[in-house]
Amino acid sequence: MGDPTVYDVAERAGVSIATVSRVYRSPDTVRAATREKVLSAARELGYVPSASARGLASRATGVLGLCFPDFADPEAEAEGAADADEAEMSFYGDEVIRGMERAARRHGYALLISAAHADRAGESMADVAGRVDGLAILAQQVPAAVLDVVSRRLPVVVLAGHTAPGLDRIEAANFDGQLELTRHLIDDHGLGRLAFVGGPEDSPDAAARFRGFQAAHLAAGLPMPEQPAARGDLTVASGRKAVMDLLDREGELPQGFVFANDQMAVGALYALAERGVVVPDDVVVTGFDGIPLSRMVSPALTTVRQPMSRLGEEAVELLIARLADRRRPATARILPTALARRASCGCAAQA
Amino acid sequence: MGDPTVYDVAERAGVSIATVSRVYRSPDTVRAATREKVLSAARELGYVPSASARGLASRATGVLGLCFPDFADPEAEAEGAADADEAEMSFYGDEVIRGMERAARRHGYALLISAAHADRAGESMADVAGRVDGLAILAQQVPAAVLDVVSRRLPVVVLAGHTAPGLDRIEAANFDGQLELTRHLIDDHGLGRLAFVGGPEDSPDAAARFRGFQAAHLAAGLPMPEQPAARGDLTVASGRKAVMDLLDREGELPQGFVFANDQMAVGALYALAERGVVVPDDVVVTGFDGIPLSRMVSPALTTVRQPMSRLGEEAVELLIARLADRRRPATARILPTALARRASCGCAAQA
């Protein structure tokens, strides 16, 4: 004998299954006495409504989904505790998850999460798509074909990722944030010779940040760099390597290294410490994102904080809005960032 | 016209719906040529299998669930950024979530998460229960009636929470961890007069930690404290208050404050700083849990780290095992903790 169903509850309560259903879906269309009968029958039987059956019949799951990159790369895991720890502190997705969960709950939805390595992003998304009413993709590059199929079936919002035509989209103010940070370096610290270390050529976020960096030079009337001084792949290792290379190649140190993200900046901190270059005295270093690790390194990293939990919350709002009106025009929302002035640029650590 | 279904795909591929189903559920029972026909028909149509229908027919959702307490208490949220930040850094659930997600994915399951305030834990659990094949409850007190109903329907594992008869259970080595920490204080730092600040009377975790504290005294041949010197409710505020009270009440300072968790210890650090008491010179302070915040306070908090991501992983393993054999005996697994010697006990900060 399986688990109790509406039939069992109905029989026990002496009503029809339709009434049982109504008690759960629209309680006020059922007379109070009847409702009580049903509820107590359900309680006695240990009835738990099946979400699958409900979802099939009503064509809605009551669940929102979030796909994000697998944060812990397998290498780090193999190398031991220190690196694993670093990986944990490098992930800003936790906050997005929390923001989404909270907002989803407010709207009566549960949250399904699924991480995936870059090469499996498509499968992951397709799998999640079948289980939810709406879906957010965080910082993942999904094959256009999958994105297309899925987004035709349900609302999809892209968070901090590659632009996708016709889809709702939320991102941080990459340009403005980097502009503010760079102006702080130039104006407040009087730094004129800055080297920008960018991300991969195909990263729109990193590109926007570089443009912010350029704009700060324009604002100050300084010569505008045409290209990043170097590029990395946004990992700690690549930041370290970029600095090593720059140190070896160039005769003269710039006054500051401006990185397209925190992880590379942290790698730079390691490299500079090894080479005996003192931050911020000899050279300042800045990042972007505001990952937990950025606070814990020494010196603490000056960076641009992305409003991660708000990213998650806004994602839910957008999904809910589109669920309500499937044909509303696609929107792109840009969330303001906040400059975190910490020790690595020469500012005192904040309270 | 709704979304494409197995019928549409079957028609387009010139096969039966059973074959379409087989292509997804057991691809190798279908001839390669047929499989290709089906797959390409699916692709052309933009077919996405409905998890609800699948779940209803197969009586399994392919999803595991996690219920945990709502971390951000509404007060903190209202009070502004600093407190909200503190709340974020105080939650150790992120790691559990990550651990569970990873392990679940390894087993082919997705993860559904749902937070809830203490007073809604039951509803939250019941709701999630209908959507998943197995369920973990993290540090939540759920009404026995709900726990009973749900656990009769599907596997439930309790993580770091109140004991529940007959259910699988995973916890950290509260006794052993506190014993090790306390012995470190007594043996390595030569501290004999220690004050333990406990948690609520009904917290089994806090109670076990106090017993570890007691045992360390026994081991050292010191008089064994019968009761905690004070109790708090495990919040930062209560730790602060406990220390203030102790400071006001007692003439003589103990050599060390041993707290039942990190958050109270952090509150103590604040209180002591205000009163001009220097940690660790005048008095040492220790916590328990290893929350992110414990690393970021000054001095960094010596504490006992719980293996949070392993808690999550083990939860999945237990659920999977029980899914495979519903009548295996309930097990209680205790995971080893690790002592984190940091500055607040007088040890140098670790690399």
Added chain:
DNA sequence: TTGAAAGCGCTAACAC
């Protein structure tokens, strides 16, 4: 306010 009945899209026997 309640009941009867027709699906929702898929899986799983069971035949062929």
Added chain:
DNA sequence: GTGTTAGCGCTTTCAA
């Protein structure tokens, strides 16, 4: 290997 055929447990008209 593939097709036929019952359901899975619920929601939702439509009547009563």
